Amino acid sequence: MTDTFRIALAGNPNTGKSTLFNALTGLKQHTGNWAGKTVSLAEGTFKHRSKQYRFIDLPGTYSIFSNSADEEVARNYIVFEKPDLTLVVVDATSLERNLNLALQILEMTKNVVICINLMDEAEKRGITINERLLARRLGVPVIKLSARNRAGIPLLLDTIDRIVSGKIACEPVQIKYDGEIEARIASLEPFVKQVVDDRISSRWIALRLLDGDESLLKELNTRLKTKEETVCNQS
C-alpha cells in the first residue's frame, strides 16, 4: 500500500495551525504569533501505521468566501484539489468565532475533523468543552488538542487513520436555510449537477451562486474549460 493520503489543515489565523502542522510532520516551518503569516501552502509528509500522509498547511482565514487571495487559495484547495481529509483547527478559547469557518468547510466537503486546539490555554481560563456533544451536532469527529505539548495528537492520528480507511464515516450537518433559499437551491442544483458531476457538492455551488460569488464562478469556468479542452485533445 503506497497510496498517499492528502490532508489539508484549515483554520482561523492564530489558532496554532502551523504548530500542529509541525508537530505532525516534524518540520520546522516557521510559526509566529501574528495573523496571516502563512501566505503560501506548506507541505510535509508523515508516515503512520504504514500509511503515507501529505499534510498541506492552508493560509489562516476567518472565512472561505474569498474576500482575499488567502481565502481563495484555501477555498480552491479544498474544493478543487479535494484532499482526502480536512482538519479544521479551531481555538478553544474562542469557539464561537472559529466555528464560523468550520461550518463553512462542513458545507463544502465531507471528510472533516474538528481539532480544538489551545486546550491548555482554555483550561487555564476555566473553559470546559463538551467535544462529544459538538461531534454529535456537527456530524464529524471533534478532538481536543494542545499541539505545543503534543497532547491529543495520538488520538488525532488514530482518527485520521480510521477515516481514510473507511472505519469512521463523516456525516457533516447540513444547514437548512429558509424556505425561499431552499427552493432556489432545489431549482439550481440539477443544472449544477449536470456541469460538475459529483466531484463538487452541487448544493454548495448552488448556494455560492445564489450569494453572487463571482470569484467562484470565474474559477469554475476556467477549470471546466481546461478540462473540456483536455478531453477534446484526447479524442
Add this chain to the structure above:
Amino acid sequence: MDGTKSISLFDGKKGDIIRITSMEIEGVMRRRLLDLGFVQGALVEVIRKSPLGDPIAFRVSQTSIALRKEESTRIQGELIRHD
C-alpha cells in the same frame, strides 16, 4: 435604563453594549462583517471612539474591531447596557 432602545452602532457611547438586530450592508462587506462576528444577536461593546468620532472600536466575540462610519451607521441593535 431602557433595555429595548434601538440604535445604530455608530450612535453607541463608550461602554455601551448593543445587541445586533439588523445590518443594511450588502455584498463582500456584509460577508466580511458576518465572518468577524457582527451577526444578528451578537453582543457588541463600544470600546473607544477616535477623536473625530470615526472610526469607532468595538469588541465582538472577544476581539476588537474598528469600523468606519459608513458601516457602523448601518448596523442596528438594541441598547442592552448604558453607563
